[in-house]
Amino acid sequence: MPQETSGNWSFLHVNDSHMGSPRSYRFRPAVNKRWAAIKHQMSQTNADLLLHGGDLTRDGDTHEFEYRQAAEDLETLPFPVFVIPGNMDVGNKHTTVNGTKLRWKGLEWNDPDWNMTERRLDLFSSYFGPIHWTFMHRDVRFTGFYAAVAGTGFPHEERLWSLLERLPELPPAKHHVAVMHYWPFMESLDEPDWDLTNGDEYDNWYFSINPPHRQRLWELLKAAKVEILFCGHVHTGRPVQIVDGIRIYRTQPAGNTGQLVERWPDADTRFGFQRCDVTAEGIEVTFVPGNDQCDEFGTFGPLGHPTVNERDYSVAQELPPLQPDADALS
Numbered sequence: 356m357p358q359e360t361s362g363n364w365s366f367l368h369v370n371d372s373h374m375g376s377p378r379s380y381r382f383r384p385a386v387n388k389r390w391a392a393i394k395h396q397m398s399q400t401n402a403d404l405l406l407h408g409g410d411l412t413r414d415g416d417t418h419e420f421e422y423r424q425a426a427e428d429l430e431t432l433p434f435p436v437f438v439i440p441g442n443m444d445v446g447n448k449h450t451t452v453n454g455t456k457l458r459w460k461g462l463e464w465n466d467p468d469w470n471m472t473e474r475r476l477d478l479f480s481s482y483f484g485p486i487h488w489t490f491m492h493r494d495v496r497f498t499g500f501y502a503a504v505a506g507t508g509f510p511h512e513e514r515l516w517s518l519l520e521r522l523p524e525l526p527p528a529k530h531h532v533a534v535m536h537y538w539p540f541m542e543s544l545d546e547p548d549w550d551l552t553n554g555d556e557y558d559n560w561y562f563s564i565n566p567p568h569r570q571r572l573w574e575l576l577k578a579a580k581v582e583i584l585f586c587g588h589v590h591t592g593r594p595v596q597i598v599d600g601i602r603i604y605r606t607q608p609a610g611n612t613g614q615l616v617e618r619w620p621d622a623d624t625r626f627g628f629q630r631c632d633v634t635a636e637g638i639e640v641t642f643v644p645g646n647d648q649c650d651e652f653g654t655f656g657p658l659g660h661p662t663v664n665e666r667d668y669s670v671a672q673e674l675p676p677l678q679p680d681a682d683a684l685s
């Protein structure tokens with residue numbers, strides 16, 4: 356039945372497309388190829404809009420070029436796209452306590468040092484718009500935010516809380532869909548405040564929002580009557596989890612490889628996107644696998660978060676090589 360007469364319509368969600376460049380010190384062509392297939396498939400739907408849950412880039416925190424590349428790529432889609440950043444775009448959660456950067460000494464890379472900056476958040480916004488937003492479309496309210504700003508003390512954190520606190524007073528919609536990048540928690544709301552200086556807890560710290568921000572966030576999502584919450588970042592799909600009436604979708608990635616996959620027997624490591632069909636009965640979320648689930652090929656450069664000084668741009672396979680931005684995180 357044509358959409359116009361049935362009243363049914365759809366929107367899409369995607370995350371962790373991680374588009375990179377052969378002009379960089381590292382590149383994984385398979386990630387770009389998987390994403391290109393997913394993007395093409397999405398463009399063939401008659402969706403009203405797309406929500407992108409962050410990590411649009413491989414190294415957007417270092418290369419403004421990658422913001423421009425991702426923005427121009429999304430502009431080719433035939434519907435509007437609403438974007439929040441991920442940590443690979445703007446930097447990680449803050450780890451500085453009383454002036455000291457905390458880290459797990461056994462960690463082989465530097466992501467705890469990759470604390471996000473106001474400058475990087477604002478640069479991202481200059482390409483993709485505000486990092487926190489809410490709007491209504493038809494009978495659905497959509498809210499996106501970068502919860503990892505919690506604890507930074509930046510104006511972006513003040514904006515996060517003030518927006519979330521205002522949600523119950525905004526015009527009500529039949530449904531409320533929210534998008535964040537990190538998982539709000541690994542398994543349960545009351546799990547511990549994971550210690551990033553402890554190797555056994557490091558991954559849990561890296562992938563989730565820590566207390567007290569986690570609980571504050573959750574209470575606000577409940578008060579705003581959020582029905583569906585999408586989160587990515589781990590690159591590993593898990594079955595929907597319902598907590599306090601909120602359906603949490605820990606979604607499959609749109610190009611980058613699954614992490615922590617050995618933890619859960621039902622972990623889904625496929626690449627793809629979520630199609631969300633809105634009918635009189637509610638919103639049905641369906642995972643659509645990408646048509647190109649290609650294996651890794653042609654990869655060069657290091658993984659992890661090497662410091663700018665440790666990077667070798669002479670290995671770039673397309674010229675001219677990128678250069679780190681003058682104010683890149685390092």
Ligand SMILES: [Fe+2]
Pocket residue numbers: 371373410441443588589590611
């Ligand atoms: Fe990611």
Ligand SMILES: [Fe+2]
Pocket residue numbers: 410441442443536588589
């Ligand atoms: Fe991420």
